[in-house]
Amino acid sequence: MPNKRKLSEIRKKISSGTANVITVQEFITRISDGEHVKFEDVDVITTATKGLMSGILGLFSFRLSAPKTLRKFTEISINGIPAFPGPCPNEYLGIADLIVYGTAQSQSRKEYCGGSLFRELVEGKPVEVLAKSSEGEKVEKELTLEDMQYAKLMGTRQAIKNYNAMLNCESYQVNTIFSCLPFEPDKSELTFSGCGALNPFQNDPEFDSFGVGSPLLVNGAIGYLIGPGTRNYIEKPNMMTIAPMTKMSPEFMGAFKTSYGLEPICSIAIPIPILSERVFKNIVKSDKDVKLKILSLVGREKVGEITYGDVWQNNFMMKFNPEACRKGYDCNVIGKCPTDAFIIKDELIVAIDRSRCFNCGNCARLCPEAFSLDLKSINFEGSDIPVVLRQSDRAGAILLAEQLKKMILKEEFQLKKPTGTLDFAESIK
Numbered sequence: 001m002p003n004k005r006k007l008s009e010i011r012k013k014i015s016s017g018t019a020n021v022i023t024v025q026e027f028i029t030r031i032s033d034g035e036h037v038k039f040e041d042v043d044v045i046t047t048a049t050k051g052l053m054s055g056i057l058g059l060f061s062f063r064l065s066a067p068k069t070l071r072k073f074t075e076i077s078i079n080g081i082p083a084f085p086g087p088c089p090n091e092y093l094g095i096a097d098l099i100v101y102g103t104a105q106s107q108s109r110k111e112y113c114g115g116s117l118f119r120e121l122v123e124g125k126p127v128e129v130l131a132k133s134s135e136g137e138k139v140e141k142e143l144t145l146e147d148m149q150y151a152k153l154m155g156t157r158q159a160i161k162n163y164n165a166m167l168n169c170e171s172y173q174v175n176t177i178f179s180c181l182p183f184e185p186d187k188s189e190l191t192f193s194g195c196g197a198l199n200p201f202q203n204d205p206e207f208d209s210f211g212v213g214s215p216l217l218v219n220g221a222i223g224y225l226i227g228p229g230t231r232n233y234i235e236k237p238n239m240m241t242i243a244p245m246t247k248m249s250p251e252f253m254g255a256f257k258t259s260y261g262l263e264p265i266c267s268i269a270i271p272i273p274i275l276s277e278r279v280f281k282n283i284v285k286s287d288k289d290v291k292l293k294i295l296s297l298v299g300r301e302k303v304g305e306i307t308y309g310d311v312w313q314n315n316f317m318m319k320f321n322p323e324a325c326r327k328g329y330d331c332n333v334i335g336k337c338p339t340d341a342f343i344i345k346d347e348l349i350v351a352i353d354r355s356r357c358f359n360c361g362n363c364a365r366l367c368p369e370a371f372s373l374d375l376k377s378i379n380f381e382g383s384d385i386p387v388v389l390r391q392s393d394r395a396g397a398i399l400l401a402e403q404l405k406k407m408i409l410k411e412e413f414q415l416k417k418p419t420g421t422l423d424f425a426e427s428i429k
């Protein structure tokens with residue numbers, strides 16, 4: 001008789017304080033320590049990912065003028081980021097509905113995108129709204145997240161089932177979203193994205209556990225999986241989600257400076273109730289079991305394949321030694337942190353703002369004396385190629401998976417069956 005359990009049984013165990021809820025990371029560690037973890041040892045596994053997610057957008061609704069004064073708003077920006085007013089015109093209500101893209105760049109602030117704005121709102125900072133009505137009337141207002149009647153973060157393509165590593169096979173440098181310094185030529189360095197074994201889809205490849213309507217965490221807030229994301233095809237599934245900004249935590253979000261502009265950061269965590277032996281068997285046991293394709297940066301052809309075990313080996317967090325940071329040196333690191341995590345005093349980096357650090361490794365690449373992170377190198381066509389940048393933050397994803405585990409155990413997050421399955425589209429040719 002194959003092992004099976006019902007969701008209601010897991011819920012009862014959670015209520016009685018006897019459920020075994022663990023993160024994928026804990027599962028992997030127990031296995032690598034030699035433990036034979038069995039179906040009966042685990043009731044729920046929490047998965048997560050934190051990375052650059054270009055497909056996010058903010059949906060807002062707030063009052064800008066008294067009712068009956070203006071017909072509708074036709075132009076709106078927040079902190080210089082152009083928004084899309086509507087789709088509902090809200091005629092003569094004085095209320096604006098609007099959409100802000102996470103990738104939209106500010107026209108008034110340097111190095112500031114929708115992702116930066118969403119984080120500042122969640123931090124409680126005031127933002128400047130400039131609007132123009134259909135009559136040509138200008139309205140200026142300072143608002144905080146609390147003043148907004150509706151503020152949700154939606155994602156059109158998220159938590160993609162891992163990603164790729166990139167290699168510049170051309171003979172010239174390329175500025176791209178896949179690097180934060182110009183990408184060096186001639187296959188001389190590698191960057192990669194994807195949280196490997198921790199990724200939600202990687203642990204539920206047969207889509208047994210979650211689907212349309214599943215609750216999940218987006219940047220720490222309880223939201224919902226609302227359907228398949230754009231380009232959701234069987235080999236690379238992804239999801240569309242929505243969650244309230246008011247409940248989010250800033251450390252899981254923000255913006256990342258690439259050599260081709262800013263990209264928004266977002267984090268997703270989702271539980272997998274272990275309902276059958278089949279679900280249990282699909283939980284990833286090692287990063288070595290997760291393939292990582294190497295693509296040529298220009299053209300995106302596959303040029304090789306490694307595994308996430310080649311790039312993630314319990315080496316998730318950057319360490320900083322402030323003693324090594326001395327005055328008078330021509331510092332080549334200040335200004336090069338893609339998330340602005342350096343705390344600088346008197347021209348010296350004195351500490352790292354851990355709520356901003358993405359553990360990307362760019363600082364360790366530029367100054368290994370002060371910053372240490374074992375970024376690894378891979379063997380490609382007989383040569384050692386250094387990994388120079390991580391565009392996913394595994395340490396941040398582990399933190400979110402741990403938060404979800406705690407919320408499940410405290411019954412602050414309810415496990416629910418999905419209401420529908422994710423549909424798959426044909427891959428766009």
Ligand code: SF4
Binds near residue numbers: 336357361
């Ligand atoms: S690892 Fe270094 S460069 Fe990367 S986000 Fe953290 S402090 Fe910035």
